[in-house]
Amino acid sequence: MLALDAAFSALADPTRRAILARLAKGEATVMELAKPFEMTQPAISQHLKVLEDAGLVSRRLDGTKRPRRLAKTGIELMDQWLAILRQALEKNYDRLDEVLAGMERPKIKRGEKR
């Protein structure tokens, strides 16, 4: 659970969620990440450090470049987002089943014309 605690804190920030979503589409360097987010490289590096410490992002050595990519936990977390949303929806729709079961038939009161 500890790793996931760190993961959730890391994702409390919308920029970090966006970085993660960008990396879900493929690896990218700090420079490549800084551009679309209109942030300085140090600011992006700071966010990346939080994501790396949380085990969501890892770096690869490629000559002088260090492209970042989603770590295994990061990929799992993306799947869990779907699972969490799925469970929340399931709960709602189970409740809706009950509401539907309790609903009256189309409201045509006795003696009333359509």
Next chain:
Amino acid sequence: MSKLTLQTEGDTHVVVIRRFAAPPEAVYRAHTDPKLVQKWLLGPAGWTMPVCINDARPGGKIRYEWTNGQGRGFHLTGEYLELEPYRRIVHVERMHLPDPTSDNRVETRFDAEGTGTLMTMRMTLPDAQTRAAMLASGMEGGMEASYQRLEGMI
């Protein structure tokens, strides 16, 4: 076995499919009558929806306010774009957490299937990043509940 499927499609869509025993007319009404919506669209256990405005006509406003009864809450606003009674609804919505998220365009279809309904909800987000944020918004809406769910999952 679960009746619900939730899938991402392409870069910007999320598709939810769910079957109901009730006919399309009833399921449609449960999505557009505020008194009914208030009973089921609640999210995590312990949350309620004290404010439910649902003006089901083209251009009509949607406003849902949720609270956990302990000082935490968030709300959603939206507008209806198209309504074909008992068959199809198109609306846009956004969460306020408290900053508004990007617009989520939602098309909901209610197709008769035997005596029941096959509901297909297709969400369209502006881009992949927004979709990821939307998928993660369950965490903001009910962090504790998400933790509990995660614990149950791992």
